Amino acid sequence: MEPDISIPDVVIKRLPIYARALTAMLDAGSETVSSKELALATGSTAAQIRRDLSYFGEFGKQGKGYNIPHLLDAIRDILNINERYRVVVVGAGPLGQAIARYGGFSEHGFQLSWVYDHNPERIGTTLNDVVVEDVATMPERIRAMQVRVAIIAVPASAAQEVADTLVESGVKAILNYAPAVLRVSSDVRVYDIDPVSALQALTYYLAPAPSRLRRT
Amino acid sequence: MEPDISIPDVVIKRLPIYARALTAMLDAGSETVSSKELALATGSTAAQIRRDLSYFGEFGKQGKGYNIPHLLDAIRDILNINERYRVVVVGAGPLGQAIARYGGFSEHGFQLSWVYDHNPERIGTTLNDVVVEDVATMPERIRAMQVRVAIIAVPASAAQEVADTLVESGVKAILNYAPAVLRVSSDVRVYDIDPVSALQALTYYLAPAPSRLRRT
DNA sequence: ACGTGTGAAGTCTTTCACAGCG
């Protein structure tokens, strides 16, 4: 038996984009799609799509392309998004509130079941039918409900402590909105979303090209 | 003269993280930092930091490390974040409101000066001292004020149309919160932020390892 | 003839490892 090869992270990050495009095509009533068409819809290339999918199996038919419902199902299966997830949100400040109120998560299988905060003024308030609870009660709840996904929406100064608590309680996937680098054990995944860093990376490209070139 | 070499995008995306860590160190009163220490603070490696910085010049001193104020200034200069940017936000729904109300942009030099929407019920309302205006008046304003940075916070179905309008008006950098792939001319940069895709990528890793390996 | 799946090639990115400077 040959050694199994693990799949590049960058491939995993593209799968949700493929799934999104396939969902739109399914809704539009299409039956099949070629790698070329899917590339056009996702901003990728045909070769990349074929390569990406080939990590997981053979989903297409030569001369025909991919059956949309079948491929979509396969990708959803690979990403484990056919399952429904309970998600805790830590931080009920403006950002946490916006996240808790955003309807988009629920319709994609992520149930924002609990919002936690530290601040007594926020505890007991309600966001989208969810009551903000004291963060002190969080570990017990996470363990009892076996929550594996969390969203951190606290200030940077509190983020590491929150992450430690989450990890200790059994959380394995963290979506981190705090502008902080989190140190977690290697079996826990962190995905950072920081709009300020994003904008700062974007403004680099606003300079006239010459200054963006390496000295020689 | 040798041909200049352009800098990898992935390097540019790391610079804001370095800047953030250096700012914290500066506030903490440190004078110098080694690539090793900076690596620890940013979740990178010493070699990578040295290589990344070497694209832009020689900022360190052997045996000593990097002078924090000097390096921070250099990075801010590379990213063009010493400048202040006017930013338009398109979409005054829940997401646009949260973005407009989030204070973090302004303190990093991004001035969310205008919020636009399509919906008459939202036009005229106020978010953080900013009045929501009719998107029909947006192109003129962008051109007049030479706005180059925009944030898209509209539903996916409207995102491409908004992007087209922005680009036509002269915007060169777009932070896209809509779950849609935007097609823009090659002199315009798009940075996508999609929390649902992020969560979907994260849940991949929740499966027991065996199913995450390539068939052989 | 069309379009997949994939070796092989090419390109990009990271890491190693060390000369050389302070």
Added chain:
DNA sequence: CGCTGTGAAAGACTTCACACGT
């Protein structure tokens, strides 16, 4: 001696291009 800057090597990812199945 400590630490940078960087050739060279290794590794990761993308693209090419084509054999093969439909």
